[in-house]
Amino acid sequence: MKSQSHEPHNHDLQSIDRRQFMGLAAAVGVSAMLPFPSFAKTRSDNIFVWISLRGAMDGLNVVVPHADPDYADLRPNIGLKTKQLLNLDSFFGLHPSLKSCHQWYENKEVSFVHACSTAYRERSHFDGQKILENGTSDPFNTEGWLNRLLTLSSSQYDGIAIDSGLPLIMQGESTVASWYPNRLKTRDKQTELLEELFQSDQMLSANFESVMKIDELVGDQGVGKQFKSLMRKTGDILSAENGPNIAALELGGWDTHANQGSVNGRLSNQLKTLDAGLAALKESLGSRWNNTVIIAASEFGRTAKENGTKGTDHGTGNVMLVAGGAMASKALNTSSSGASGGRVIANWPGLSQENLYQGRDLKPTTDMRGVIKGVLNQHLSIEEKQLNTTFPDSEMIKPLQMI
Structure with a gap:
């Protein structure tokens, strides 16, 4: 995945480098193989x-x-x-x-x-x-x-x-x-950070929403x-x-x-x-x-x-x-x-x-x-x-x- 040059939106995101980003992505089930398709009927x-x-x-x-x-x-x-x-x-x-x-x-x-x-x-x-x-x-x-x-x-x-x-x-x-x-306890916060990070890029934002739809189908509980x-x-x-x-x-x-x-x-x-x-x-x-x-x-x-x-x-x-x-x-x-x-x-x-x-x-x-x-x-x-x-x-x- 190519690195993004978009400006971060808050202090939390300013401190996220590529390695941290990939860690966050993995934490919410987002593979390094982004982008993902958006499932249609x-x-x-x-x-x-x-x-x-x-x-x-x-x-x-x-x-x-x-x-x-x-x-x-x-x-x-x-x-x-x-x-x-x-x-x-x-x-x-x-x-x-x-x-x-x-x-x-x-x-x-x-x-x-x-x-x-x-x-x-x-x-x-x-x-x-x-x-x-x-x-x-x-x-x-x-x-x-x-x-x-x-x-x-x-x-x-x-x-x-x-x-x-x-x-x-x-x-x-x-x-x-x-x-x-995955079962990481910090998942919710990581998801919020990724969502905010992606919102300035239309394609990545759409892909991230697609991944979250998959995740909602199954969740991680149990x-x-x-x-x-x-x-x-x-x-x-x-x-x-x-x-x-x-x-x-x-x-x-x-x-x-x-x-x-x-x-x-x-x-x-x-x-x-x-x-x-x-x-x-x-x-x-x-x-x-x-x-x-x-x-x-x-x-x-x-x-x-x-x-x-x-x-x-x-x-x-x-x-x-x-x-x-x-x-x-x-x-x-x-x-x-x-x-x-x-x-x-x-x-x-x-x-x-x-x-x-x-x-x-x-x-x-x-x-x-x-x-x-x-x-x-x-x-x-x-x-x-x-x-x-x-x-x-x-x-x-x-x-x-x-x-």
């Missing part, structure tokens, strides 16, 4: 939520291919047995920590896409996350695919990042707001930084009148190199956190849940075989979660059994040694971009030409039928 009532699962989730122990004859041999300590799983179909079962997701599955409100990946084939968290969020094959591309989408559809959609900064997926030409809770709390507040923001209709969040902690566990343990705890957060979002959205689709995805999967410390290492193929009331609503209004939630979508490659990618990972058979394109096309009405701009050099990857 959009033409679409549909809501889209993206969740980045940072750290490479082990999809093979989330949606478990219990009927694959090689699964149990690859995971003698961390593998889950069929009787321990929540039933999905004759081949796959769901980790028992995902109880809300399993109920959604039975209600056709969630589908899982297995053996999928981005265009990335290495195993660096940093590069993998960048490619997941910029929607290209180049980790050095600095523009997020959600930002490109917002640029193309600004008359229909507004976005917000529920984050202390602005994640790569939301960075780019379109200006996107971010919100994150707001924690835990995922469940953030998801609940995301629902408040998205369901508010004239609020944004696209949000991006993240949940880290999926890097389970050691002591991963099976029914219980590190992965189980992560899945319980994700499951509780998803349930909180649904509850908070209320009736708007019926117009919502969520995608949760990780930068890559983990090795098919457990390692010597009862964990898994960085891999390739993984599973995506696509959920929301809009999937069930569409299912009730279509005669096509393939266009609904309640599915595991997988061109399954198998877990035998000769079928593993580079002899170690679940082989990806589905490009994540096709999954995302399908949701954007069928839920947000984004045309194929716009999808190919959102995901550059992806013309050969067609939208999958997701909804």
